[in-house]
Amino acid sequence: MGFIMNGLDVEDYDRTYDDRELLRRVLRYFRPKFAAMALVAVMIVLHSLTQTAMPLLISWGVDRIEAGTVADIGWILTAGILAAGVLGWVFNFFRQWYSAKVTGDVVLDLREDAFDAVLDRDMSFYDEHATGKIVSRVTSDTDDFATVVNLTMNLLSQVLLVGFITGLLFLRNVELALLTLLVSPIVIGLALLFRRVARRNTLRAQRSLARVNANLQETMGGISVAKNFRQEHTVYSEFRPINQQSYAVTLRQGFVFSGIFPLLFLVAGLATVVLVQVGGTAVIGGSLSAGDWYLFLQAVALFWFPLTSIAAFWSQFQQGMAASERVFALIDATPRVVQEDSQPVGRLAGHIEFRNLTFGYEPARPVLREFNLVIEAGETVALVGHTGAGKSTLSKLITRFYEFSGGRLLVDGRDIRSLDIGEYRQQIGAVPQQPFLFSGTVADNIRYPRPESTDAEVLTAASQVAGGEWLEALPDGLATDVGEFGRALSMGQRQLVALARLLVQDPAIVVLDEATASVDPLTEAQISEGLDVVLAGRTSIVIAHRLSTIEHVDRIIVLDHGRIMEEGDHATLLRAGGRYCEVYNTYFRHQSPNYQPGSGFVPAAP
Numbered sequence: 001m002g003f004i005m006n007g008l009d010v011e012d013y014d015r016t017y018d019d020r021e022l023l024r025r026v027l028r029y030f031r032p033k034f035a036a037m038a039l040v041a042v043m044i045v046l047h048s049l050t051q052t053a054m055p056l057l058i059s060w061g062v063d064r065i066e067a068g069t070v071a072d073i074g075w076i077l078t079a080g081i082l083a084a085g086v087l088g089w090v091f092n093f094f095r096q097w098y099s100a101k102v103t104g105d106v107v108l109d110l111r112e113d114a115f116d117a118v119l120d121r122d123m124s125f126y127d128e129h130a131t132g133k134i135v136s137r138v139t140s141d142t143d144d145f146a147t148v149v150n151l152t153m154n155l156l157s158q159v160l161l162v163g164f165i166t167g168l169l170f171l172r173n174v175e176l177a178l179l180t181l182l183v184s185p186i187v188i189g190l191a192l193l194f195r196r197v198a199r200r201n202t203l204r205a206q207r208s209l210a211r212v213n214a215n216l217q218e219t220m221g222g223i224s225v226a227k228n229f230r231q232e233h234t235v236y237s238e239f240r241p242i243n244q245q246s247y248a249v250t251l252r253q254g255f256v257f258s259g260i261f262p263l264l265f266l267v268a269g270l271a272t273v274v275l276v277q278v279g280g281t282a283v284i285g286g287s288l289s290a291g292d293w294y295l296f297l298q299a300v301a302l303f304w305f306p307l308t309s310i311a312a313f314w315s316q317f318q319q320g321m322a323a324s325e326r327v328f329a330l331i332d333a334t335p336r337v338v339q340e341d342s343q344p345v346g347r348l349a350g351h352i353e354f355r356n357l358t359f360g361y362e363p364a365r366p367v368l369r370e371f372n373l374v375i376e377a378g379e380t381v382a383l384v385g386h387t388g389a390g391k392s393t394l395s396k397l398i399t400r401f402y403e404f405s406g407g408r409l410l411v412d413g414r415d416i417r418s419l420d421i422g423e424y425r426q427q428i429g430a431v432p433q434q435p436f437l438f439s440g441t442v443a444d445n446i447r448y449p450r451p452e453s454t455d456a457e458v459l460t461a462a463s464q465v466a467g468g469e470w471l472e473a474l475p476d477g478l479a480t481d482v483g484e485f486g487r488a489l490s491m492g493q494r495q496l497v498a499l500a501r502l503l504v505q506d507p508a509i510v511v512l513d514e515a516t517a518s519v520d521p522l523t524e525a526q527i528s529e530g531l532d533v534v535l536a537g538r539t540s541i542v543i544a545h546r547l548s549t550i551e552h553v554d555r556i557i558v559l560d561h562g563r564i565m566e567e568g569d570h571a572t573l574l575r576a577g578g579r580y581c582e583v584y585n586t587y588f589r590h591q592s593p594n595y596q597p598g599s600g601f602v603p604a605a606p
């Protein structure tokens with residue numbers, strides 16, 4: 001039991017909507033489809049009427065036979081049943097057609113809203129939640145919701161049928177009608193009981209599927225690492241219990257769901273026995289016609305069918321509602337990055353000031369405490385420090401991917417929270433260590449920040465980076481396909497594409513995490529040359545990993561545990577022989593052409 005439920009907890013952005021609110025949200029999606037739904041409703045009524053006509057016609061036939069008028073009924077019955085059948089088919093066809101269209105449209109809208117919400121979420125959201133689980137909400141949960149819409153249409157039609165048949169029963173024989181109805185509270189009671197169990201099991205099944213998706217997604221993302229370390233068996237042994245859990249949970253769900261039907265059919269069967277007994281006695285006693293008796297026996301079957309399917313429907317209804325609840329929770333997840341205003345940004349000069357800023361990924365564990373730093377417009381600063389010092393954190397705050405809890409972050413003297421976030425980000429060029437390329441050509445990727453840029457503009461940008469020599473190594477030049485995630489290009493080439501992309505974007509501030517992966521000396525030289533062009537005239541914050549970079553920046557900032565330990569230029573800091581010296585000896589010194597292994601450390605200043 002413990003194993004079955006492991007990892008199926010709610011996500012922290014999950015929330016429980018009360019039934020009315022959930023229904024209101026769902027109905028909002030249906031409002032624009034009112035005309036089509038009205039047509040579906042009319043078709044449902046007409047279809048139910050034709051279905052009611054069938055047993056009524058036969059009962060009439062039985063009565064005629066009992067009265068000895070056999071000869072007259074043949075053609076009337078045939079024509080009546082044919083007409084009811086054909087009309088029923090036509091009404092049902094239009095009902096299905098239009099309801100499929102309404103459902104499709106609603107799911108389309110819901111999925112678009114969910115996808116929109118996914119794009120809107122802060123980066124912290126993606127740090128905290130597995131992407132596979134998010135994907136599951138946008139795909140399978142919206143599908144489950146579609147199922148519920150279809151079921152609702154079916155249920156509506158069946159409820160109407162029950163209504164018509166009940167009316168008919170009362171018109172023909174009140175006593176027998178009451179007898180039939182007597183059993184319905186038992187069925188409804190059982191269905192309601194079942195509802196609670198079904199909802200719980202359904203939620204678990206959805207979560208276990210989301211876990212499978214999340215695991216698969218992660219595995220695919222890291223497949224090269226797994227293969228590199230020959231860890232396929234570890235990946236498999238992690239997947240296996242998750243898959244087995246999904247199997248066990250789904251099996252349980254099936255078991256619970258299938259448990260209810262035999263019970264309901266048993267109750268229905270017992271009720272039919274009573275009707276046979278009471279009705280048969282009444283026919284023999286002469287107080288009931290054979291036709292009416294037949295009608296009751298037929299009607300009871302029709303009567304039970306909707307009731308039992310309401311019970312079955314309930315579980316799936318719950319499944320759909322739980323799914324819609326999960327999708328709405330994703331749509332409604334509260335953003336952490338909150339802009340207080342959206343003032344126009346204009347062209348930024350690029351002056352940045354952290355003023356007494358406090359930030360932690362988890363509020364209880366701040367990474368930066370009362371942090372102060374001023375970066376002048378047009379200045380190039382290098383951030384250095386041991387791993388975990390807070391270098392990337394500073395860049396993530398400048399790109400406004402995360403919200404800080406205290407202090408202020410000022411850009412050109414204006415509070416970052418007051419700016420139009422879209423306009424602001426357009427002027428921030430962020431280059432991660434491993435630039436992400438989208439499927440398409442090199443030109444498509446360079447043009448990404450400004451899709452309207454012309455081929456000539458793209459070529460100019462590409463040629464500015466290291467004189468464009470790198471293009472010659474590409475099989476089709478700018479038209480070269482980069483493959484998924486840019487895998488068809490070398491690491492160095494991907495970085496060069498990212499630099500050209502930055503030139504097309506023309507940002508005021510560049511936040512660059514230098515790649516640590518070593519590239520061949522020629523590409524290294526091309527990247528350095530490209531960097532000079534790209535960073536010129538912009539405020540640049542570089543998380544430095546290259547000696548050539550730290551030697552040339554305006555200022556080096558040495559960070560440790562979220563605090564500035566030292567700052568200055570390379571030569572001055574080296575002479576000072578303090579913390580920078582230590583970082584230099586650890587990360588940069590071996591890159592120097594004069595470096596000789598075992599030659600000792602740069603001596604600290606006396």
Ligand SMILES: Nc1ncnc2c1ncn2[C@@H]1O[C@H](COP(=O)(O)OP(=O)(O)OP(=O)(O)O)[C@@H](O)[C@H]1O
Pocket residue numbers: 127361362367385386387388389390391392393394
């Ligand atoms: N998404 C995250 N969620 C929680 N904690 C994080 C997250 N990212 C970073 N941290 C923590 O914040 C601290 C600073 O991390 P940061 O990534 O800024 O360091 P860094 O100096 O850039 O290190 P590196 O050179 O290894 O990239 C570390 O203690 C790290 O564990």
